Amino acid sequence: MQILGKSVTELKELIDRRQLTASEVFDYFLKRIKKYNKQINGYITIVDKPSINENILNRELSGIPLAIKDNFCTKGIRTTASSKVLNDFIPPYESTVTSRLKEAGSVILGKTNMDAWAHGSSTETSDYGPTKNPWDQSRAPGGSSGGSAAVVASYLAPLAIGSETAGSIRLPASWTGLVGLKPTYGRVSRYGVIAMGSSLDSPGPLCLTVEDAAYILKIIAGCDPYDATTVNHPVPDYPQLIKVPKKFIIGVADEYFDGIDEQVREKIDKTIVIFKKMGHKIKKIKLIHPKYAISDYTIIQRSEVSSNLSRYDGIRYGNTREFFGNEAKKRIMLGTYSLSYGYYDAFYKKAQKVRTLIIEDFKRVFKEVDVIVAPTTPITALKLGEFEKYPFFGELMDVLLEPSSMAGLAALSFPVGLDNKNLPVGFQVMGRWLDEETVLNLAYQFEKETEFFGIPKKALEKYPD
Amino acid sequence: MKKKARKIVLSKEEILHLAKLANLKLTNKEINQYQKQLEETLDYIKNLQELDTDKIMPTDHTVHSENVFFADGTKNKRGLDQKEATKNSKNKKNLYFTVNRIL
Numbered sequence: 001m002q003i004l005g006k007s008v009t010e011l012k013e014l015i016d017r018r019q020l021t022a023s024e025v026f027d028y029f030l031k032r033i034k035k036y037n038k039q040i041n042g043y044i045t046i047v048d049k050p051s052i053n054e055n056i057l058n059r060e061l062s063g064i065p066l067a068i069k070d071n072f073c074t075k076g077i078r079t080t081a082s083s084k085v086l087n088d089f090i091p092p093y094e095s096t097v098t099s100r101l102k103e104a105g106s107v108i109l110g111k112t113n114m115d116a117w118a119h120g121s122s123t124e125t126s127d128y129g130p131t132k133n134p135w136d137q138s139r140a141p142g143g144s145s146g147g148s149a150a151v152v153a154s155y156l157a158p159l160a161i162g163s164e165t166a167g168s169i170r171l172p173a174s175w176t177g178l179v180g181l182k183p184t185y186g187r188v189s190r191y192g193v194i195a196m197g198s199s200l201d202s203p204g205p206l207c208l209t210v211e212d213a214a215y216i217l218k219i220i221a222g223c224d225p226y227d228a229t230t231v232n233h234p235v236p237d238y239p240q241l242i243k244v245p246k247k248f249i250i251g252v253a254d255e256y257f258d259g260i261d262e263q264v265r266e267k268i269d270k271t272i273v274i275f276k277k278m279g280h281k282i283k284k285i286k287l288i289h290p291k292y293a294i295s296d297y298t299i300i301q302r303s304e305v306s307s308n309l310s311r312y313d314g315i316r317y318g319n320t321r322e323f324f325g326n327e328a329k330k331r332i333m334l335g336t337y338s339l340s341y342g343y344y345d346a347f348y349k350k351a352q353k354v355r356t357l358i359i360e361d362f363k364r365v366f367k368e369v370d371v372i373v374a375p376t377t378p379i380t381a382l383k384l385g386e387f388e389k390y391p392f393f394g395e396l397m398d399v400l401l402e403p404s405s406m407a408g409l410a411a412l413s414f415p416v417g418l419d420n421k422n423l424p425v426g427f428q429v430m431g432r433w434l435d436e437e438t439v440l441n442l443a444y445q446f447e448k449e450t451e452f453f454g455i456p457k458k459a460l461e462k463y464p465d
Numbered sequence: 466m467k468k469k470a471r472k473i474v475l476s477k478e479e480i481l482h483l484a485k486l487a488n489l490k491l492t493n494k495e496i497n498q499y500q501k502q503l504e505e506t507l508d509y510i511k512n513l514q515e516l517d518t519d520k521i522m523p524t525d526h527t528v529h530s531e532n533v534f535f536a537d538g539t540k541n542k543r544g545l546d547q548k549e550a551t552k553n554s555k556n557k558k559n560l561y562f563t564v565n566r567i568l
Contacts, residue, residue, distance in 0.1 A: 092549040186528040199526050226543060228533035229526065295510035306487060313488070315562055317553030321488055329489055333480070333499050334506055336487045347510070352523030354513050359524060408527030433527070 003028050004465055005457040007209045008064055008159045008216070009239075015062040022052045022063025022107075029065055029109055033156045036463055039137060042151035043110040044070055044128045045078050050107035059105030060219055067157035069148050070111040071118055072098050072203070073192040077108065081194040082126035083116040085312050085323040095192025096224045097161060097203050104219045109157050112147030116325050117309065118163065118196040120144055121171055121397045122387050125327045130384055133176060134459045135423055139381040142172035142397075148206050149176040153456075154463045159207040159216060165197045166297050166405035167398030169204050170413040174376035174426020177415040177455040179443065180206045181213040184434045185408030186231040188217075189224035197304040198229075200405055208456045210444040213412065214238035217436060233434060241437050242444040250275055250442075251285040251369030256400050258289070261379045267417035267425040268375045271446070275373075278449060280442075283369050288361045292354060293402040294395045299338050299351035300406070306335025359407045366432045371442055374400050376413040376426030400428070410436040414443050415455040424455055473507040475500055 001020055003011070014020040030048060037043050052063045068074060071081040073091035080086040098108065115125040123131040123146025131146040133139040134154035141150040145162030149172035152160050162169045164182040173180025181204045188203045195201060205216040218239060223232040252272060257265060276282050309332055314320035324332070338347035365372065377397055390396055404411045409430055416427040431439035446452075480500050484491045491499070535541075547560045556563045 089553055092545050092552055093543055186530075225535060225539065229528050229530060231528055231530075292513060292516060295513045298506065298510050299513075310487070315554065315556055315564055316551075322490060324489070326495075329491070329495070330499060330502055332487045332489060333483050334503055336483045337503065337507075340483070340486070349523055350513055350518060352525060353518035353521040354516055355524040356521050357516060357518065359527065 004155060005208070005460055006158065008061070008207065008212045009209070011064050011158055012062050015057070015064070022057060025063070026050055026052065026065045026107065026109070029157060032463070032465070033110065036154055036156060039132065040134060040150050040154050040156065041129050041131050042112055042147045042154065042156055043067065044080065044082065044113045044126075044147070045111040047077060047108050047110050052107060056105035056107075059103070061101065061104040061106040063105055063107060064158065065107045065109040066101060067109050067112050067148060067151045067160035068098055069114055069145050069160070069162045071114060071163060071194040072161065073194070074098050074108060074111065077111065079111065079194070080128070081117050082114045082128055083323070083325065083328065084127045084319065085321075086318045087323075089318050091192070093192060096189035096226060097193070097220050100220050101161070112145070112151055112160055114147055115144035115327070117194070117305070117328050118144040118165060118168055119305070119327045119331055121167060122382070123147060123172075124384065124387060125325060127325060132384070133381050134463065135176065135381065136421070138383055139423070140175070140384050140387070142175035142381065144168040145206060146172050149173055149178060149180070152176070152178055152206050152208065153459045155460050159205055159212055161203060162206050163193055163201055163203045164405065165200045165301060167401035169206060170376050170401050170411060170426070170428055171397060173206050173413045174415070175381040175424065177424030177459060178206050178208065179210055179213050179456065180204070180413045181217060181436070181440070182405070182411045183217060183221065183436055184231070184410045186229050187221050187410070187434060187436065189227040189230050191224055191226035195308040197301040198308060199304060200301065200408070210242065210414070210440055210447045211239060214242050214440045214444070231434065236437055238437060238440055242440045244441075245445050246441055247279050247281070248370040248438065248442055249281045249283055249368070251283050251365055251372040253285050253287040253372065253374065255287050255289045256374035259378055260375050261419075263419040264375050264377070264379065264425050268427055271416045271427050272373065274446070274449065278445060285365050285369060285372065287365060287372070288358060288403070290399045290403050293358060293406055294399055296351050296354045296358065297402040297406055298395055299347050300355065302331050302335035303339050303348050304335070306332045306339065355406050358403050362404070362407045362409065370431075370438055372430045374428055374430070376400065376428040380419050380421065380423035380425060404430045407433075409433055410439050412439045412443050414446065415452050417453060418455065473504060473511075475504055
């Protein structure tokens with residue numbers, strides 16, 4: 001039985017039809033991890049003894065193993081957020097996301113590498129070494145959920161959970177040719193997720209198909225009594241709803257094409273033409289220039305970081321603050337500045353007001369269109385180490401992702417082509433607040449039409465069984 | 466409406482003050498590095514002054530939720546006992562955390 005490249009929903013069908021057992025699937029991935037993880041460095045902790053019992057086999061995930069970003073607390077499994085501060089931290093409790101996945105019958109393959117504390121867009125700030133992009137191992141997979149992206153692109157897991165503050169799911173999905181879904185803020189619980197920007201953090205999946213994204217979202221979404229910011233709103237049956245194709249009005253804003261690499265632009269333009277041919281209506285819109293979102297996001301996020309990282313004192317768990325890496329210290333310093341007496345109004349409060357402007361701007365546009373589309377990133381995957389040339393590396397790479405994150409909207413990235421370096425180009429769809437359904441529906445239609453040109457599984461040619 | 470913003474200059478003392486507030490010990494090299502990087506960042510983000518926000522309310526959350534409470538009688542299934550709560554600490558005695566003397 002060929003397992004290579006099978007999606008979660010495909011694996012589920014094979015297990016349910018008894019053509020495969022859950023143990024066979026787990027052993028298969030473990031074997032691949034042992035073969036390839038040293039090259040990729042996607043996992044920093046590998047769990048090699050799962051408990052697969054009959055009990056979990058009748059549930060939604062039928063014993064299917066998944067990879068989890070290392071900022072989700074997993075009971076009894078080391079959780080570091082890729083920082084040496086938490087080098088030996090074994091959580092005594094389970095995050096809501098992993099707890100829901102386990103209840104649905106999934107087991108954990110391992111914990112994936114990330115930028116330390118999710119601070120970065122390349123996975124190079126990890127204290128456990130950079131993750132390599134499976135498409136070209138001299139390049140970064142993007143970040144901060146770079147480990148999660150790399151293990152799916154090299155099929156060391158059929159799907160991985162990541163988290164996005166502003167770009168950390170969509171960017172690595174784009175750079176590794178995957179589908180990455182950033183749900184609406186509050187749609188998925190943050191309980192047990194090591195906090196970066198508490199008003200922004202959104203857990204979500206990185207996967208091979210849109211159906212997988214819809215399937216996993218249905219399991220992990222929903223109100224949680226342990227996270228007061230989760231939205232008390234029924235969870236739709238996403239996997240069913242995406243199969244009823246609808247026609248949408250698609251908004252395109254010139255502001256999101258400023259300074260975009262020519263080859264990226266060409267693929268995005270082609271994709272828009274395909275949507276038009278499929279019967280969707282394309283409408284020009286005008287949005288606040290994303291360059292302001294960079295500044296706005298920088299202030300809000302640094303402020304929340306400095307506050308969130310203040311709890312790491314080495315008293316109750318973990319190591320002392322001397323173990324913080326350079327990037328974390330830099331962010332704490334700026335956040336401390338922007339929240340300080342005398343600067344609060346000029347920076348933090350100003351940024352909160354600009355955040356309102358960004359939200360209102362989207363609300364206005366979403367009266368005229370159903371979704372907004374744009375490139376996911378201005379360029380394709382960079383070489384490892386190249387980020388040092390850019391003082392604002394993360395913010396610049398995430399420029400097209402920050403506005404929708406600031407507004408807490410649903411968004412998804414999927415692959416639409418390869419550039420002349422044979423690297424994937426990502427296309428993003430942003431939707432209304434809580435409207436994952438429309439975003440997934442449109443992406444699913446495109447997948448049916450093009451199969452994403454075979455891109456999500458293409459890197460696997462380099463990683464045979 | 467455009468407002469001109471001056472370049473912000475940070476002194477070494479200000480950097481040390483921030484480090485003290487954040488409970489970080491910095492080396493001389495780090496002090497110089499952060500002084501430069503923080504100035505660069507502050508210089509970039511001043512473009513927000515170009516946007517008029519005089520009559521705009523600030524946003525701190527995008528979910529607009531009111532107070533959220535546990536319903537009466539809800540069992541807190543995820544509470545930790547003392548042993549679990551202190552399990553990861555390197556500073557403990559008889560299941561209590563130990564800290565430096567304050568007074």
